[in-house]
Amino acid sequence: MVVNKPAIIIYVQKPDEDLLREVCAGIEEEGVLFQVQTHEGDLDALAYDAANESMLGAGIGMTGVRLAMQMQRLPRGKNVFELNAPAFWQCRNLGANSARAIKKMPFKSIYQTETIN
Amino acid sequence: MKLIAGVDIGNSTTEVCIGAVGENGYFRFLSSASRMTTGTKGTLPNVLGIKAALEEAMDRIHQPLSALDLVRLNEAAPVIGDTAMETITETIITESSMIGHNPSTPAGAGEAVGELLFLENIWKGKPGVPYIVAAASKFSYEEVAARLNQHIPELDVRGLILQADEAVLVENRLSKKMPIVDEVRHISRVPEGKLAAIEVALPGTSIRMLSNPYGIATLLGLNAEETKSVTPIAKSLVGKRSAVVIRTPHGNIRENILPAGEIVFHGEKEANVNIDAGADKIMETLASAGEIRDIDGERDTNVGNMLRRIKTSMADVAKEHEGDSEIRITDILAVDTLAPVEIAGSLAGETCMEKAVGIAAMVKTQHLPMQKIAERLEQELHVKAVVAGVEAVMASLGAMTTPGTKLPLAILDMGGGSTDAAVLQPDGSVKTTHQAGAGELVSMLIQTELGLHSRTTAEQIKKYPMGKVESLFHMRLENGSMQFFEESIDPRYYGHVVLLAPGEMLKVEEDIPMEKILEVRRDAKRKVFVRNALRALEIVAPDHDLRKIPNVVLVGGSAEDFEIPEMLMEVLADYRIVCGRGNIRGVEGPRNAVATGLLLSYLG
Known part of the structure; x- marks a missing residue:
């Protein structure tokens, strides 16, 4: 029997390793576990499946330099956040937000530059 | 049949009411509207807001403005309110x-x-x-x-x-x-x-x-x-x-006690009090000074500057009325508060809660230039406009239309700038008073105590109940109950405290726990309105005995608030007073009392 750890699932297809590392750092800083696995499907499917597979209820999909964050029970394709070829800080905050979704904390800003110091 | 409009210019809103009068004295209310007051109450810029409100009200009955036969303006109480806040301690890190x-x-x-x-x-x-x-x-x-x-x-x-x-x-x-x-x-x-x-x-x-x-x-x-x-x-x-x-x-780190200074009351007796003494002491001294002619602050101190600022901002009203260049503050309401102030020399934007005093002041001018407003209105609308009736009397007349009231009747008109009280006796005599401090002081207190960037947010916090978005499908409301949504909530709101304005949710940008906002909001309302209600009613009550007032009708913008009337009801119940939110003409709620009174007084 496969037992899932309480972790955020990240389903990837040929991910950009640098961006992925930032996403993971964002989750780690918030103190939440994560798992990275390869998975089949388009970006929406990756994020949707990841969120539903995660027992914490949050998941991230990534193909190349495109990223999407999803939460359980949201319909497929209705991603909470989507990024295309983002900057490092955006990835960091996307990761942090997937963790904050679980912690029920307000999201960090992803699209504006004002929050980075 | 004639169409008549009653117009009430308040500190923050201008309200109008339109009625039709037949030949045989037959009378019917047709429509009403309210708009933001443009400019300081009692000045010519008000005309803009009056026109807008009249247009809206006439629009509702599908009539052009020119169909009006008469506009009746209230003789607005010559009082204007203003608020200011000053910290009295500060922490400095050199x-x-x-x-x-x-x-x-x-x-x-x-x-x-x-x-x-x-x-x-x-x-x-x-x-x-x-x-x-x-x-x-x-x-x-x-x-x-x-x-x-x-x-x-x-x-x-x-x-x-x-x-x-x-x-x-x-x-x-x-x-x-x-x-x-x-x-x-x-x-x-x-x-x-x-x-x-x-x-x-x-x-x-x-x-x-x-x-x-x-x-x-x-x-x-x-x-x-x-x-x-x-x-x-x-x-x-x-x-x-x-x-x-x-x-x-x-x-060097020190906590400075700023030279906060003394407030000087020129009344029946001269009295002064240091602002450090706190709000209770200030209000006590104010009461002991008897009827107030003017209030001053010690020169070159915070409170001195604060009171002077209020007087200066009122000067434009005085200018409109020649021969009355002197502005006198006739009442203040002082409230203790705490303000988060960024510490000078901090490394991570730390703040410190500094002691502060919020003050609402009321300026009495000899007479507001209402006649000029009426003249201007007549020129622009080509409709006869007259100044008719004293505000407090009109408000009492309007309040009488609330079902379930009887004489003697007290009204508590809680507006934006001032809290007014009046008692209407069965013989038609009216006793009135105006007190500084109302809705705007509450907004200011909420803004400072929560350290909000915008006054608008503070006003919204004052007006609307709130909830916390706990998931994309539900939120916890301030009273503990849950609300669920079929469609997912926009993720921008996730984890935030939101204000439930009609038809939309407003996000509170600052990260403040809901419990804290709730506490500050209720506290601010209580500090201002409960104190003012008791103060005002005591002055107008027969023999200054609250128990001699059988019923109090709450009118004005702040009476529409979702919790202030309940707070007052609780306090006044101790005096066996029937107190509640007015319902003008059984339909208007607490708004439109003065405008309605203006129409009623036309009938005699």
């Missing part, structure tokens, strides 16, 4: 010597003491000396961890201060456990080489050592004199999750 804030994710726990050392200079460190390392955000978490791990075998590194939000990331890669404070914005201001104490609280608790003067003394080895001087630091660190205190021998 040399950066502390960090105390709530980063969302510090790492490690416990306290440590050591000499401050920047990461780039770590090679200069000497073995055997305890260090606290500070790293700027130009170093990535991996670099910070790698460099430290490399030096940890020979150097005694006790703690870490980071500029970036990476405490947990660094901790997970370090070979030694230590407290780590992150998100320190101005890390370059950290004085290298000085002795520092660092503390990170266990999850769910706040710091214990650095928020205690003796704790600081223990860690940094201070003598009694020095311990006394760090007390303001300890005070400002209470409740923080992480903190750093740096020992700077010549650093």
Whole structure:
């Protein structure tokens, strides 16, 4: 029997390793576990499946330099956040937000530059 | 049949009401509307708002403005309210010597003491000396961890201060456990080489050592004199999750008591009171001075400047009325409050709750130039406009249309700028009073106590109940109940406190717990309205005995509030007074009392 750890699932297809590392750092800083696995499907499917597979209820999909964050029970394709070829800080905050979704904390800003110091 | 309009210009809103009068005295209310008052009450710019409100009301009955036969303006009470706030203490740090804030994710726990050392200079460190390392955000978490791990075998590194939000990331890669404070914005201001104490609280608790003067003394080895001087630091660190205190021998931290000054009441008796004494004492002194002619502040002090500012901003009204250049403040309402003020010289944007006094003042002019407004209105609309009726009498007449009332009837008109009370006796005599302090003072208190950036947010907090978005499908309302949604909530609202305005949700940008907002909101309303209601009713009550008033009708904008009427009802119930929100003509709610009274008085 496969037992899932309480972790955020990240389903990837040929991910950009640098961006992925930032996403993971964002989750780690918030103190939440994560798992990275390869998975089949388009970006929406990756994020949707990841969120539903995660027992914490949050998941991230990534193909190349495109990223999407999803939460359980949201319909497929209705991603909470989507990024295309983002900057490092955006990835960091996307990761942090997937963790904050679980912690029920307000999201960090992803699209504006004002929050980075 | 004639169409008649009643117009009431208030401090914040202008209300109109339209009625039709037949030949045989037959009378019917047709429509009403309200708009923001344009300009200061009683000045010519008001005409703009009046026209807009009239247009809206006439539009509802599909008539052009020109169909009006008569416009009746109220003889507005010649009082205008204004508010001001001034802090009376301030904390100044002349040399950066502390960090105390709530980063969302510090790492490690416990306290440590050591000499401050920047990461780039770590090679200069000497073995055997305890260090606290500070790293700027130009170093990535991996670099910070790698460099430290490399030096940890020979150097005694006790703690870490980071500029970036990476405490947990660094901790997970370090070979030694230590407290780590992150998100320190101005890390370059950290004085290298000085002795520092660092503390990170266990999850769910706040710091214990650095928020205690003796704790600081223990860690940094201070003598009694020095311990006394760090007390303001300890005070400002209470409740923080992480903190750093740096020992700077010549650093100077002090809590200044600003020269707040005295308020001078020129009344039946001259009386003065220091603003430091607090709101209760100020109000007591005010009451003891009897009827007030003017109120002044000591020159070149905070309160002096504050009262002068209020007078200056009122000067434009006086100018419109020749021969009355002197502005006199005839009433104030003082309220104690706390304001979070950013500490001068802070490293991470720390704030300190400073004592402050909020004051609403009321300016009495001899007479407002209402006649001029009426003339201008007549020119622009080509409709006859007259000034008719005193505001308080009109409001009482309007309030009488509330079902279930009888004479003698007291009204409490709670507007934006002032709280007015009147008692209408069965013989038609009316006794009135105007008190400073109403809705705008409440907004100001909410804004300062919560440290909000915009007054608009404060006003929205005052007006609407709130909830916290706990998931994308539900929110917890302020009364504890849950509301569920079929469609998912916009993720921008997630985890935030939102205000439930009709038809939309407004996000509170600041990260303040809902409980705190609730407490501040209720407290502000109570401080202003309960005190003012009792003060005003006592003046107008027969023999100044509240028990001789059988019923009180609440009217005005603030009576529409979702909790103020209940608060007053609770307090006034002790005096066996029937008190409740008015319902003008059985349909209008607490609004439109004066405008309605103006129409009724036309009928005689």
